[in-house]
Amino acid sequence: MPEGAAPPVERQLPTEEARDLFALVRELVQREIAPHAAAEEEAGHFPRELFTLLSESGLLGLAYDSEFGGGDQPYEVYLQVLEELAAARLTVGLGVSVHSLACHGLAGYGTKEQQSEHLPDMLGGGLLGAYCLSEPSSGSDAASLRTKAVRDGDDWVITGTKAWITHGGIADFYTVLARTGGEGAHGVTAFLVPGDAEGLTAAVPEKKMGMKGSPTAQLHFDGVRVPDARRVGDVGQGFAIALSALDSGRLGIAACAIGVAQAALDEAVAYATERKQFGRPIADFQGLRFMLADMATQIEAGRALYLAAARLRDAGRPFSKQAAMAKLLCTDTAMKVTTDAVQVLGGYGYTLDFPVERFMREAKVLQIVEGTNQIQRMVIARHLAGPDSR
Numbered sequence: 001m002p003e004g005a006a007p008p009v010e011r012q013l014p015t016e017e018a019r020d021l022f023a024l025v026r027e028l029v030q031r032e033i034a035p036h037a038a039a040e041e042e043a044g045h046f047p048r049e050l051f052t053l054l055s056e057s058g059l060l061g062l063a064y065d066s067e068f069g070g071g072d073q074p075y076e077v078y079l080q081v082l083e084e085l086a087a088a089r090l091t092v093g094l095g096v097s098v099h100s101l102a103c104h105g106l107a108g109y110g111t112k113e114q115q116s117e118h119l120p121d122m123l124g125g126g127l128l129g130a131y132c133l134s135e136p137s138s139g140s141d142a143a144s145l146r147t148k149a150v151r152d153g154d155d156w157v158i159t160g161t162k163a164w165i166t167h168g169g170i171a172d173f174y175t176v177l178a179r180t181g182g183e184g185a186h187g188v189t190a191f192l193v194p195g196d197a198e199g200l201t202a203a204v205p206e207k208k209m210g211m212k213g214s215p216t217a218q219l220h221f222d223g224v225r226v227p228d229a230r231r232v233g234d235v236g237q238g239f240a241i242a243l244s245a246l247d248s249g250r251l252g253i254a255a256c257a258i259g260v261a262q263a264a265l266d267e268a269v270a271y272a273t274e275r276k277q278f279g280r281p282i283a284d285f286q287g288l289r290f291m292l293a294d295m296a297t298q299i300e301a302g303r304a305l306y307l308a309a310a311r312l313r314d315a316g317r318p319f320s321k322q323a324a325m326a327k328l329l330c331t332d333t334a335m336k337v338t339t340d341a342v343q344v345l346g347g348y349g350y351t352l353d354f355p356v357e358r359f360m361r362e363a364k365v366l367q368i369v370e371g372t373n374q375i376q377r378m379v380i381a382r383h384l385a386g387p388d389s390r
């Protein structure tokens with residue numbers, strides 16, 4: 001452990017193999033990720049070569065079946081790995097989570113032939129994925145998407161625009177939800193589109209508040225032709241596949257949020273024990289001690305909630321409500337804790353000399369992606385009180 005660094009989070013890991021995995025992850029974080037995070041984020045640099053290394057190290061397919069190159073790890077282990085990666089750099093943690101989301105459709109709903117043809121490269125062969133659901137006019141109301149796929153012989157021809165795509169323009173494959181039938185959720189089908197498909201172009205990436213190293217771009221599909229062999233699941237099953245991916249993906253966002261919050265708390269504690277005012281370390285003052293105590297408590301509560309949801313998933317039990325609750329609580333916690341960390345550092349917290357202002361900017365996006373926190377509340381309420389009767 002580097003001098004002055006906070007002790008690593010004590011992990012609850014179910015096997016010796018998972019403990020070994022953590023040693024590898026922590027070494028990789030210290031060597032390859034943490035030292036470059038601040039400068040590369042400021043410069044807006046996406047570490048593509050790092051993702052190749054993560055893929056080759058088995059960290060891009062951890063929770064998937066080893067039959068197709070995955071790591072066979074329980075979700076509770078995968079999520080704790082994500083937390084460590086996101087604590088070092090959200091662009092990396094979230095990037096791994098989005099890649100995993102992009103693999104979900106094929107791994108869960110693809111045919112054996114499709115899986116053996118594509119999954120080994122996707123899970124451990126160096127490829128990077130992206131997930132394309134949102135559009136300029138459909139975000140929260142995702143079932144109203146307009147991108148069309150029209151059958152032409154053995155092919156489908158895709159036309160439309162996807163928006164806000166993480167890894168847009170640099171991904172090797174895109175899981176794309178497109179309309180093949182009538183209006184609403186039942187008219188949507190999923191496709192696996194190669195990154196170099198003819199007619200597929202990316203706009204200039206969005207200029208964002210945070211996560212500047214992670215490219216987010218619109219994608220234009222101008223008559224992109226894909227063979228029917230790249231259709232994932234049945235015609236009309238796409239929206240169900242998209243939602244199933246999001247249940248798991250939301251747990252990834254929850255884990256990333258706790259990683260960012262933990263990193264902010266560690267900075268705040270280190271600063272508060274060093275910085276002196278009125279002749280004493282500011283950590284002596286009850287006003288700050290209670291703030292630190294609340295931050296730590298909220299982080300532990302969030303971690304316990306995402307792990308409980310992950311263990312339901314690992315046991316094959318329904319976990320959709322708990323995933324929404326974990327996404328909601330953990331991302332609101334990250335926003336609160338990172339804002340408080342800036343406060344603990346006073347004026348220095350507001351400068352680029354310390355990472356807490358970056359953590360605060362990064363936390364904000366986690367309340368928005370993969371269903372805003374208003375949408376999470378709608379999902380939870382639906383589990384409690386049934387569908388909205390309007």
Ligand SMILES: Cc1cc2nc3c(=O)[nH]c(=O)nc-3n(C[C@H](O)[C@H](O)[C@H](O)COP(=O)(O)OP(=O)(O)OC[C@H]3O[C@@H](n4cnc5c(N)ncnc54)[C@H](O)[C@@H]3O)c2cc1C
Nearest residue numbers: 131132133134139140164165166216368369370371372374
């Ligand atoms: C950095 C970044 C990366 C992203 N990556 C991806 C990606 O890889 N793939 C992808 O498909 N999408 C991605 N997204 C898109 C993201 O999922 C959407 O931004 C999100 O779902 C919200 O959609 P919207 O932005 O259109 O907002 P809107 O849906 O227009 O919502 C605007 C506001 O209205 C609220 N609202 C909407 N409907 C309701 C309602 N019924 N009740 C109460 N409040 C409501 C929302 O909560 C929000 O506060 C990304 C977004 C960002 C910012």
